[in-house]
Amino acid sequence: MSNKKTKNLTPIQQQYTALAASREPKRSVVKNCLRAFVSGGLICLLGEAIRQALIAWGGFTAKTAGDPTVAILIALAVVLTAAGVYDKIGQWAGAGSAVPVTGFANSLASAAIEHRSEGIVLGVGGQMFRIAGPVIVFGTAAAFAVGIIHLIVRALLGGAP
Amino acid sequence: MIFFWAFVVGGAICLCGQLCYDVLRLSPAHTMTLLVVTGALVDGIIIDGTSMYDRLIAFAGAGASVPITSFGSALVHGALSELNTHGAIGVLTGIFEVTSAGISAALIFSLCAALLVKPKA
Numbered sequence: 497m498s499n500k501k502t503k504n505l506t507p508i509q510q511q512y513t514a515l516a517a518s519r520e521p522k523r524s525v526v527k528n529c530l531r532a533f534v535s536g537g538l539i540c541l542l543g544e545a546i547r548q549a550l551i552a553w554g555g556f557t558a559k560t561a562g563d564p565t566v567a568i569l570i571a572l573a574v575v576l577t578a579a580g581v582y583d584k585i586g587q588w589a590g591a592g593s594a595v596p597v598t599g600f601a602n603s604l605a606s607a608a609i610e611h612r613s614e615g616i617v618l619g620v621g622g623q624m625f626r627i628a629g630p631v632i633v634f635g636t637a638a639a640f641a642v643g644i645i646h647l648i649v650r651a652l653l654g655g656a657p
Numbered sequence: 658m659i660f661f662w663a664f665v666v667g668g669a670i671c672l673c674g675q676l677c678y679d680v681l682r683l684s685p686a687h688t689m690t691l692l693v694v695t696g697a698l699v700d701g702i703i704i705d706g707t708s709m710y711d712r713l714i715a716f717a718g719a720g721a722s723v724p725i726t727s728f729g730s731a732l733v734h735g736a737l738s739e740l741n742t743h744g745a746i747g748v749l750t751g752i753f754e755v756t757s758a759g760i761s762a763a764l765i766f767s768l769c770a771a772l773l774v775k776p777k778a
Contacts, residue, residue, distance in 0.1 A: 532675035533668035540667025543719030563758040574766040578774040591674030608771035635693040639732035642701035643748035
């Protein structure tokens with residue numbers, strides 16, 4: 497991969513690339529992974545606590561409690577983003593705060609707030625899905641592909657699910 | 658016990674995301690897209706009438722339903738359940754059936770936040 501990248505560069509540019517690589521701060525993969533594991537686990541633990549509370553006191557069943565749990569976590573994440581706290585958590589947690597559904601809400605809210613200055617319609621409305629958009633586009637495409645495969649398999653098996 | 662597995666499974670999925678960042682050098686958007694597509698594909702595997710992702714949720718609770726992979730699984734869930742009830746067109750009409758709550762909530766709360774909060778300079 498690196499050969500392909502350096503092929504079109506002049507020797508000076510190659511020297512610069514090597515220098516930049518040597519000056520890049522070494523990221524500790526193990527430390528980052530540990531942080532992501534702990535913080536992501538804690539967010540899921542919080543989600544599980546909300547889910548159990550909804551089942552115990554909110555009149556939800558194990559099947560229906562999922563949606564309100566996600567909605568509460570999203571509301572919480574948007575409030576923390578608006579207060580500027582979520583980004584600080586994200587700096588420590590890395591993927592631990594980005595992978596849970598709270599990270600999805602954070603990417604929407606922070607893009608919406610950041611582009612407010614470009615106007616309500618083009619800024620907030622147009623840029624809100626800048627980061628979250630690919631997730632929805634390719635998630636939908638994958639779900640469609642899986643649906644079509646199931647449709648074909650069922651047709652081949654003669655209607656049996 | 659479900660609290661323990663929620664922590665471990667949720668943490669493990671986030672760890673996979675961190676490995677995508679650090680080892681594969683993927684951007685956050687690429688990582689999230691990869692995880693969502695993985696969740697969708699895992700949910701497409703159905704054994705004895707229950708999808709693999711449903712089994713993970715039954716085992717780990719919020720540890721499987723909170724990470725973004727569950728978004729992909731929920732998209733497939735909607736598509737397949739309407740495929741059962743409405744036939745082929747259900748694949749299109751059902752995709753957002755389950756996830757609409759999450760998307761609508763995130764969209765509306767974010768809009769409110771953007772209208773109420775001034776961006777920092």
